[in-house]
Each structure stands twice: as structure tokens, then as C-alpha cells.
Amino acid sequence: MLARGAVRLEVSDRAWLQATLDAEAALGRAHARAGSISPEDAEAIARACRVDAFDMEAIGRDAASAGTPIVPLVGAITAAVGGTAAGHVHAGATSQDIMDTAAMLVASRSLGYILTDLEGAADAAGALASRHRSTLMAARTLLQQALPTTFGLKAATWMIGLDQACARLRGVRDERLAAQLGGAAGTLASLGETGPAILSAFADELGLREPIVPWHTDRTRITELSGALGEAAGAIGKPALDVVLLAQTEVGEVREGAPGRGGSSTLPHKRNPVASVSALAAVRDVPGLVSSMLAASVHEHERAAGSWHAEWRPLSNLLLAVGSAAAWLRDCLEQLEVDEQAMRANLDRTGGLILAERITTALAADVGRLAAHDLVERASARTVEEHLPFGEALAAEPEIRERLSAADIERLLDPAGYLGVADEFVERALRAHAEARS
Amino acid sequence: MLARGAVRLEVSDRAWLQATLDAEAALGRAHARAGSISPEDAEAIARACRVDAFDMEAIGRDAASAGTPIVPLVGAITAAVGGTAAGHVHAGATSQDIMDTAAMLVASRSLGYILTDLEGAADAAGALASRHRSTLMAARTLLQQALPTTFGLKAATWMIGLDQACARLRGVRDERLAAQLGGAAGTLASLGETGPAILSAFADELGLREPIVPWHTDRTRITELSGALGEAAGAIGKPALDVVLLAQTEVGEVREGAPGRGGSSTLPHKRNPVASVSALAAVRDVPGLVSSMLAASVHEHERAAGSWHAEWRPLSNLLLAVGSAAAWLRDCLEQLEVDEQAMRANLDRTGGLILAERITTALAADVGRLAAHDLVERASARTVEEHLPFGEALAAEPEIRERLSAADIERLLDPAGYLGVADEFVERALRAHAEARS
Amino acid sequence: MLARGAVRLEVSDRAWLQATLDAEAALGRAHARAGSISPEDAEAIARACRVDAFDMEAIGRDAASAGTPIVPLVGAITAAVGGTAAGHVHAGATSQDIMDTAAMLVASRSLGYILTDLEGAADAAGALASRHRSTLMAARTLLQQALPTTFGLKAATWMIGLDQACARLRGVRDERLAAQLGGAAGTLASLGETGPAILSAFADELGLREPIVPWHTDRTRITELSGALGEAAGAIGKPALDVVLLAQTEVGEVREGAPGRGGSSTLPHKRNPVASVSALAAVRDVPGLVSSMLAASVHEHERAAGSWHAEWRPLSNLLLAVGSAAAWLRDCLEQLEVDEQAMRANLDRTGGLILAERITTALAADVGRLAAHDLVERASARTVEEHLPFGEALAAEPEIRERLSAADIERLLDPAGYLGVADEFVERALRAHAEARS
């Protein structure tokens, strides 16, 4: 997978460290708001919580002894703060309070970028849907040409999937990312009666939700986020795969437009669909990452013996994979070159067979659906075997000729006349998209 | 995994067949409502769509030739209907319309039972939380005793997770399960202008949502359902694992209450926690099943070449696994026997060490947190190494004795006095549960 | 997924029941061989162990109370045996001994069928490789035409992957499928000193390996089997995906040959690649199933609290998925129709561009690789933009014309002359296959 997009920076070791520092700073300010420490001490703590002031490697090394990076981090912050404020660093918190809160901040910040790229990709799909409402192409089922459709409807379907992915991710970000503060046993025992006030202020400082109870071992927030990211990956992979297939040498209906990208090291003539391939590569990693997150969601008692620690790496990788995929897809769709002539040429390749269903339907009114099916199948077989245009093969069947004139057949074999309500569906989709984006 | 609960019947081959028949019947009625066939023909189709009238084995056998069970099924229905109505069976639909709609019906019906059991489990957890608000027990982190807590808070945390799982599943059921009707290319081409009216009536007949556009290759509905089931599995697994751990011979704080269950084939004295173990077994299958669903979510063009077919088995198994787990957990929690004396006895096993944090906090005001930590660590070490009661070890440290009297120490070592806001958290949780259930 | 092949019967509930009965019968005979019961009693037990004599539904129902189906099964066998022999049923065994041994039997029997189909598929690929050693076609990278190759080399690569999958599965079947007999604690305590003799005879009766120690909670046998099945799925999916892609309407290089299969319910002219699509659908389920098996491989103490029970369903489904995929693929390859003319026509579609690398190589000797790359890239660009034959575009570059004559260019653009050692690779592959199969 080739990582891409701003999300890379948001899941780095440095970003995680900053998020833990933000949590410690917010905890100090929450204490101040609840009156349990002075505003000056809170600000002293906050001032010390700058990522550049800490030795990430040393903290990582010492994390192994403690089983968590927070133990050495708290030591380092305390040393950095000095004075009376030093005694208030991390007050009332347990390591998991800080790590979980940091995970929520990392997720929230990453989701910001992911949503921007997903919305950009959805807008680009919408623009394609709008521009190509009347662009005829073959609909393909099981990779076989089936019936005519429009590129507009295809792009509108991409857009609807992306819009839905955005809606879910936004819902999770706004409703489910919560601060964590419970102390060692989830009772806030060391904070006494001010516990709830500090919890409330802590969440507020960070722009996260306040939970009803500490969620040290209720991981539904984490699994809901993971599920939403998994859903997004599917919505991203769909258009990416379609682009790869449409860009095949033998199909040639689209081409990735980024100048200078996709050259091959040994094949100078190729223009590889790098963005869609890279999006697909990122997407392919996601089901396994989601399963890792789900497998880590059953936590023992008041703090898990392994499952909690197992979340960190796949969570970062999941945000990175979906974020990269979103960035690649947006790039792909915003610069997609569409070859309408190739679409039309491919549509004509079956010599009219692609409209067999329409003939069947026209005949069915007279002879019944199954009989119509059989008649058309016979004509289709001749078309394939004798390389006959489908119109002629149809006209050669007496039972068909009785019912359909040559002009009827010609009209029925015009793909532009057999698009059903494709246009109406595009209209519905664009309207829904406009609502979602406003 | 031992399957359990009504969901077993809802994901059986027979239930899938019934759901496809329900879809075909609803399609006929939708045509009648749109005026494209007569009400009599619609009822003739509906009358034929009874599961007992069909040979499931034969349909399964013929499915292999067609690549879908719908082709032989439509043939069989058409034969069963007879007369003029026969020509209207399946009119305008493609195989995937019927299978996808059936999948939604199977999911909707299964979710009904799953929700009932999950709500039952959450209610049972709520009853435990309420009954045991003051029942002292050890909070355990990394399976080591950490601090006192209450069984009420533990049960309340179970409940909150289960409530959240219910909320998500309900949301998916009500908002995201949609009818599918697009015809071969997703354009409803063979239905002409009445297409949208038929789609709308079709969804209405089945009690499913009407989609904006056909979702043949936009699988976000399926992945969102899968993600919600994955989230539910974690919420179920959490209390199940806690029960298994609390039921250990050496812990003995709870016992599964179902009479006559859990006997061992060779060990007559054992009472195995069968329900929680079975819930865990079912839960353990879920991450892999969700990853199968997600891996199948990138569909080619207008109908996938394999990914669509790949959804059926894991979807059934996912509903079955979560449904069984929910049924087992409800059973477990509704009959759970709690041994308050064992909880209290275990809490006393560390000779008071479990309250070390409280002593640290009390000292920290005077000497600073890190110094307090070191002092208490020294006393703790003596307690462990010399098998000294913690109170004596504390009193033996001059720097502690200066600051805390024997009475202070005794008071500080009473676990009932160091529960923080456990009770308030239980209160908040029960209030939220009451709201969620009303 | 559409199940296919004999493996379906080998993973059915009935097959599992038969396997547990076979284990109980073998246990009786092993006792007789070790002298701990009489041969007559052993035969009485064996006679009772016929699957038709038992009520599968009742056993399934009672399994829920005991947490395992073996408890009610042993009761039923004991009742069926009667007389003195009844007291020796299941002697010395624990439920897991029987279930684990049955799992090994189910796996062993299923692997027999899977190997037959995989070998058949590999043979079919070998026949294609042999027949099409000289059949020219386009090699495609990232679904873009890259260079000429032969269909023979493509099929040989399929074959090598399938051969390797067979080798691994055969290795696991012959070396790693072992009997399980340890009694309740893995010590064979209730058998006294004869334990090892009975264990040895038990394995011998069943044609399974004798383990060094009971493997109740050492699941490497199960995970090794799962890994080998996962590997096989990839080897099956590769040719299936290639067939689906080659069968696309716009590519048309192969066609599935099974008569009467692949008709569409609404599109009478289509011939869907049902076998390869079905193989892909089955394959797509496998990574999730393997992850379920791996996630269940960490077992507590002397018998797991959930992980063991979690193995049964995914194990059956994994064998079924790989077995179905193997059967579908064999079917696909044995009847594959290859259109050599279409392959050749597609190869000519780029107007010669596909041989750009060869021109680059020819020029590189003179001008260096990077300069040659740039020259050829320029000519390629003109070919694409101006729809010029590549030969002309090359000749139009002065720096190329200086070095290559028109005849040189014509010769260099003949794909048959730029196949490298494709033929030698096919030869190596066929030789390795012949060795593997002998």
C-alpha cells in the first residue's frame, strides 16, 4: 500500500504523542475548572505538554518496562513541569484514560481529513454523474455486457455509496468519540466528589463527548468507528475497481488523468491507473484490520490483559488505509478522463445482442415471457454462431417477424431508447447529494 | 459454536426460500398497485408463493447451472401460478433484485429476535446493577486486583455496552434495510415509466426502505449491517468473558444458575459456565465473518463476479453467531447467581494492598505524588515479601506514621470508603437505560 | 456461495456424527487391542456406532445443556450397546477427545475429495499449458497490456500454484492429522498404565497420527490445516479470476464450455462464466474463515472456554469453501474454450506498442537505457495521440532511424520473436508437475 493524504501525519508516532500530551493538558485545565488545582498550575502543565520537548525514543523504550507508554510519559511531563504544579500532573487518571482519550483525538483528527477527501471524491463522482447523464455505455453483469446504461448512473451510484460512508463517519465522529476518565478502577476514586465535574470539563476541553460511565472495557465506541471505516473502504473500493476495469487496454473507456504518473519502469507506452490501483491496495487491507479491531473488543474486567494494547496498531493502520484510499480515489475521480466514443463503440460490439432483453419484453406481451425468452435465445445463438447482426437474426425467426416489423426491430435495438429511468435515478441521487452536502 | 435462539430458524435454507417468495409476491402486488398487472394476477402469484409448495433440493441443484437459485425458482413459481398470471411472475426484476431483497428480509426478521435477546440481556444486566449497587468487589486490571469497586458498576458497564449495540442494530434495521429493484442493469428498463412507482410500492409491501437508486453494487447497506453486528458481538462477549473469569474455581464470585446444565461427561462435580462459554464461542467467530462481508463489498460494474455470491453464507452465519451469542448471554445473565461473600473475601486477599492508591493519594497532598508512590511501594513490597498486613507495613514506615495515625490508616483501608463515584455512575447508567428502553 | 463437490457431504452434520461414532468405535477396539476390554465388547460398541441409529436432532438439542454434543451422544450409544459392553463406551475419554478426533476424520475425508479436484484442476491447467505453448497472447500488468506472452505460460503458472497447494494439503493430511486421546486433564489418568498403548492403537485404528502428547490446547494441527487451506484458496482464485477477466465481452479470449450453464434470467444472449465466478465467490470467504480459526487457537489451560467450541463451524465452512472452489475450478478448466484468434487480435490492438520494451532494449545497447526509454516514450506518445502505427512513429524519430532500419523495426515488432524463455518455463513447469503427480 502506498500511503497518501494528510492522514499519514495524524497517525504517526508523533501525532499519538501529541494527543497524549493534549489529554494531559486538558486534564490539568479540567482540574482547574473544577477548582481542584489552581489555574496557574494548570497552565504550567499545559505549557509543558509540547511534543518537541520530549524524547520519543526514550519513552518508547521505557514503555516496554511499564507495559504502557504513559508511565514514562507522566514521569517526563512531571519533570518538565517542575514546581508545585508537578504534583498535579496526571492527577486522578490511569494510563488507559490518557491512551484512550488520545486514541479518540487521533481518530477525530484523522476523520477530519478522511471526510474532506471522501466528500471531495463524492463531489467528483457527482460532477461526473451530472456531466454524463446522457453518456451511453454498456452495463456489465459478471463482467459480461448486459444492457445499456449511462455513465451518469454509474457515477451516481458511486456517489451515493460515498455519501453514505461520509454520513456514517460523521455520525461516529460527532456522537461516539468520547473522552475517557475513570481512574484505575473506573470509579474516579482518587478524585472524590469532584470526579464528575472534572470528567465533564475534561471532555469539553477536548471537544469530545462525555460518556455516561467510563468505557475502559466497553469498546463499542472503538468497534463502531472500525465498522464505519470498513463501510467506507467498500464505498471507496467500488469506483476504484470500476475505473481499473474501464481503463483496461481492451475496454479503454476511462483513463486516469494525472500528468506524469503511472509510467512503467520498463514499458514506456503504458499509463497505469496508479490512483485507482493504489486505492484498491489500501482498501484490500481493511477487512483484516477491522477484524483485528473486533477481535480485540472483548476486554477482561476493568482493564484488558492484551486486547486493549492490541488496538493501537490496527487502529492507526485502519485510519491510514481508509485515509489513503480516500485521497487516492478523490485524486482519481477529480482527474478522470472519460472516452465517450469508446463507451459507445463497446456498446455496439455485440451487434445488438445487448438489447435482447428489450426484444424479449416486447415479444412477451404477445407470447408470454418464457416463450419470448426462448425465441430470443435462439436468435441470439445464431448471432453468436453465425456472426449475424442481431437484427437480421431476429427478423429471420418467423414467429418474431409476425410480430415485429423491421422498423420495430431497428427502433428496439437503439440503446438510447432503452435506458429505463436511468436519468430519473441520477436526478434523485444528485438531489440527495446536494442535501447531504448542505 | 452451539447455535441457540429463534434466529436459527430465520437464517435456515427454508427461511431464505420463504424470503425470496415473499419478494416475488410483493413484486406482483406492487405491479398491481402501479396498475401494470391486475389485482387478480397479483394475488394468484402471491398464493403460489408458499414455501411448502417448492422442492428446495431441486432448486438448490439447478442453482448451480444458473449461478443463482432465482432462475430455477422463477421457473417453479411460473409453473405453479399457471394461467395469465404466470407471465407476470418476476416481471421487471433481475435475480439479484430478489436475492438482495430476500437478504434484507432475512436480516430484518433475524434482527427482531436478536434485539429481543439483547434487550433482555441488557435488562438483566440492569437488574444486577440495581441489585448490587453496594456489593463490594475487587476491580481487576490485567487480571490483577487493583482497587475496590462494586458489582453494580461492573454490571452497569455491561448494560451500557449492550444498550449501545441495540441502538445501532435498531438504527440499521429501521434506516438501512431497503428493497432492491433495478432490473438487469439497474435502470428498470423493462418497466418503462412505471418503474419508480413499482419500486416504491414494492418497498412498502415489504416494510423495507425505498432506496434512492438501486444498490446492486453499492453494498454499504450490507457492510453497515455487518459492522453493527460486529459491534454487538463485542458488547456480548464482554460480560460473557467476565462471567467465565468470575466463575473460576479460585475466584468463585458468580455461578451460572441454569439447573441441570454444565455437567461434565467425566467430572461429576463440575458446573461449567456453559452459557457464557457458548456466548464466547459464538462471539469469537464474528470478526472473521465481518471481514468476509467487508472483503465482499467491492463489486464490479453493475453486478459483481463473485463478491455478491460470497455474501450469502457469511451473512447467515453472522446473524446466527450474534443471535446465538445474544440468546446465550441473556440466559446467562437472567439466571446468574452472585456470591457477595466470595466477592468480599477476595477483596480482602491482598491484606489491604488493594487500597494502596488511596494511601498514596492521602500522602501525596503532603509529600507529592511521586514521593508518596515510592513510600507506598516500599510498604507494599514488605507486605508481599514478609506476609505482613498492609496496615502494619504502612505504620512501620516513619515518614508515613508522621502523617497518618493508626485510625487514619484503618479508615483509609476500608474498601467501602473508596468507591469514588461508582454509585453515581450506576445511577447515570440506569437512567440512560430507562430512557433507551422507553 | 454455491456449494459444489463431494466435500459437501463430508462436512454435513451427519458426517460429523458419523465421525464421532467412528472415534467411539475405534476407542473400543483400541481398548480390546490393549487388553482392557474384551474383543466382543469392542465389537458390540462398534456395531452400535451406526449413524442411522441415532436421533441427530435430539442430540443437537441436548448438546446445549452439556455444552458439547458428546455428552448426549455417549448416553445414546451406551443405551444402544446395552449389556456389559455398555459400561465400556467412551472409557477413558473426555468429550474433546472424541470431537477433536472427529474433526481430524472430517478433515481427512474432506481433504481426499479436495485433493482429487485440485489435482484434476492442475492436470487441466497442465493440458492447457501443453496445448497452448505457442499460443500468443498479451501479458497484462495492472490490467494494461504489457508484452507478449503465451497462454501456455499463463496456464503453467496456474498449474504450479495448484501443485504447490496440493503438496501442502497432502503434507498436512499425512503428517499432522492426529488422533486425540488424553482424558479430562490430558494425563489419561483413568486408563492407568495402559493409556499409551490405547492411544497408539486408537490412532492406528483410525489411520491418524499418534501425537507425542495430547493436543487439547495445542492447536497447531488445526491452524496448520487452516493455513494450508488458505493457501489453496489463493491458488484456486488466481486462475478463476483470470478466466473471468479473459471472458469479458470486450476481451473474449476464453469462454466457459459447460453446455446449458450460465444463462441469465433476463438476458438470453449471455453466457456467464458461472464456474469461475462461483469459484471466486467460494474463495472470497476463505480469508475470514482462516482468521476465525486462527483467532480460536489460543486455548486456556487444559480445555478452552470458548475457543475450542468456536472451531467447529468455521472448520466445516473452510473445508466446504475450498472444496467447492476446487470443484468449480476443475470444472471450469476441464471445459475451457480458448479463442486463439481473439488472443492474437487483442495482441495487435496497441498497434505494436506492446513491443515497446523490445525496442527500448534494442536501442539501449547504443544509447543507454534511460535515453532509450525516453526515445521510445516519445514515439509511444505519438502513437497514442496521433493514432499512428507504432512502427511509423518509431521510424519518424531521427535518433531511432539512425540505429534501426525499417526491416529491423518490423522484425522487432513481431510478438512471436519476443517471448523470452516462455517456452522453457513451460517445459520446466510441466516437468515439475509430472514429478509431483507420479
Add this chain to the structure above:
Amino acid sequence: MLARGAVRLEVSDRAWLQATLDAEAALGRAHARAGSISPEDAEAIARACRVDAFDMEAIGRDAASAGTPIVPLVGAITAAVGGTAAGHVHAGATSQDIMDTAAMLVASRSLGYILTDLEGAADAAGALASRHRSTLMAARTLLQQALPTTFGLKAATWMIGLDQACARLRGVRDERLAAQLGGAAGTLASLGETGPAILSAFADELGLREPIVPWHTDRTRITELSGALGEAAGAIGKPALDVVLLAQTEVGEVREGAPGRGGSSTLPHKRNPVASVSALAAVRDVPGLVSSMLAASVHEHERAAGSWHAEWRPLSNLLLAVGSAAAWLRDCLEQLEVDEQAMRANLDRTGGLILAERITTALAADVGRLAAHDLVERASARTVEEHLPFGEALAAEPEIRERLSAADIERLLDPAGYLGVADEFVERALRAHAEARS
């Protein structure tokens, strides 16, 4: 997950870069051995292939344009080599040749460290098995005490699993890690007749196997490696989970021995089992990673459009997770403190009930197994309900008393007399381990 062990360095970006450089250097030397370039040019290339000479960030940045890091890398090497040798850099290779070969080198080097730690862990388990052959403890099934066993047998079972994991990983490393060299289409077209000689020399230079045919889209080598790593994870997780469970406050039978590790940030008295918890955390990530690798194993045509690129990240993470888990487990087992007295005390907790099976067996000879089961169950129930010692409860049953004297009962309730062939199993296991290690 907390990464640990030397494997961290072997999967870093820098290690991957070094491996690609090693592949390019070996390619140059292979050309020289085949006579297609001069030894001087080969050495000029090799001299340039030092990791410190390249700008990793720039290569990473440019990788995004090309879709692979090899395109910019080859440019950079070519620039670094200069002179006539520059024209021979990367000759005949495609990007995937270098990346796949690098992946094999990364895997091979990582496996070296993983095997060292796994063997160390197996040796440590062997030492425990040997030292504790007679150490009595409770066997636990479903976390309930079941029968007596020895800690020696438990440790021997750990060892056997680890030995098997080593055997598989060694087999994969030695037999399946192969060089990749096929050129753009897998035909070695640009190398002419010397292709096979260069391939052979290339593999030899790197200490990797020579493949029969290029394996660009036959990923069985990768999936076999992944499966073996998945198996290893289970073998590592098993003892880690047992240690966590045995270290519980209420069980207290083992304790991790690393001095100064495992302190809690707020609970000074705790000694967390950091190594086993960290091993478990690493193990928990593995099933998802293996499923990602398997899901990426179906590659299109001659180079995959996404699946190939999808392998890199999970492969590194998989090696890292298993390597970290192995390092943590070795650390855990080499320093494990075993409390034999606690084991014995726990064994006595059920008042003798744990030997119920033995009583049942003793009675069964007289009264039949089912009747014996019922009698013992009755006595067991009284023991539990009336807090009676099991010996007394047994003696109080007239049907038992008739058959067993008080002395019989006392002898039968001595756990040391009911260990079956635990010792013989340990002996067998240690013998197998000694063979495996020699």
C-alpha cells in the same frame, strides 16, 4: 502492541530499502556470472547499493507517481553508479522482481530472529517441564478445576506447540523463500537466452531458492509464509494466556520475574504480567493480518492491480507481531517464577472434589459408569452445598461405602496418585524437543 526484539529493525523502511538494494546488487553480479556484463560493472553497481547513500523520503515521495518505489530507486541507483555500469542497473528486471525479492529477504532475515526467540522460548518451556515434572497442580477445563496434573506436563505442551511452530517456519524459510526474476511479463524477454542462467545466479547470490517459473501472480510462497506465522502466533499465545491466568491475584501460581517491570502508574503494589500481556496483544493482531495477506493472494494476469501492493504493509506487520510476541514470550518464560506451594494449595481448594473422576472410575468397575457417575454427582452436590469435605460426603453414601473403605477413599483422593501418564508424556515431549533442537 508494544514491539520488541530485533525483528523491529528487519521490517523497518530502512531494512526494506536495504533489501531492494541487495536485490539490485545481486542482479548485477548475476549478470556478470552469466557473462552479460563485466565483473567491474557488477561491482560498481554493488558498491552503489548502500542504504545510506539514498534519500528514503524522496524515494517514498516519488513512489506515489510511479505506483512503486522501485522506479525512483532505479533512477537514484543509476545516477549513483554513473559511467558505463549505469546502463546495466536493473537490467532485465521489472519493479515487482525487485520488490518481491526484497520481501523474501526481509522475511528471511526476520525469520532468523523469530526462530531464535521461538527456540529460546521452547527451550525455556522445556526447562520448566523438566524442573517441574513432579510439581502438582490443578488441570483446568473451561477455567474450572478438573483433575490433578503437573506443571511439567503443562509446560511440555507449550514446548511441543512452539517446536512445531519452529519446524514450520524453518521449512518455509528453507524451502519456499525464492528469488523473483521474470521481467515485465514473466518471460525474461529482454534477457534473451541467458535469462535462466541469470535467474539461477541471482537466486544463488541471495541465498534464496530458484523458482521453477516466475511467481509474480502465484502467491503461494507468500500465503504459506503467512499461514506459518499465523500458526506460530497461536503457539505463542497459548503459554502467554496461561501465564496471565496463573498470575491472577486469586490464583497466584506464577509471577513474571523481570525486575522492575510491570509497575502500575497508580497502583504501587501491583506487578503486572507485562511480558505475557504484551505477547497476547501482539498475537491478537495476527489473525487479521493473515486474513489481509490471504485476501491479497488472488492476482490478476501477469501483475495484480492492487493485491500485490496490498501485501507490503501487512507482511511487515505480521513479521513484527509474531517477532514481538516471540521475544516477549521468551522473556516471560525464561524468567518465570513458579510458586509450587500456591499450586498445591489451589489443588486442595475443592476439598477433594477434583478427584471425583477417580472415584467414579473406581466405582464404575462395580456398578457401571453411569451409575457411578450419578453416585459421585450426589456426593459432589452435598460437598458443595453443605461445605462437607468430599471424603466425608462419599463415605456418607451407602452404595459407595459398601464398595470403598475409608482408607480406599483417602488413597483415591491423593492427587499425586492420579496423574496418569503425565510423566511419560513429559518424557516423550522432552525427547522430541531434544531431537528437534539437534
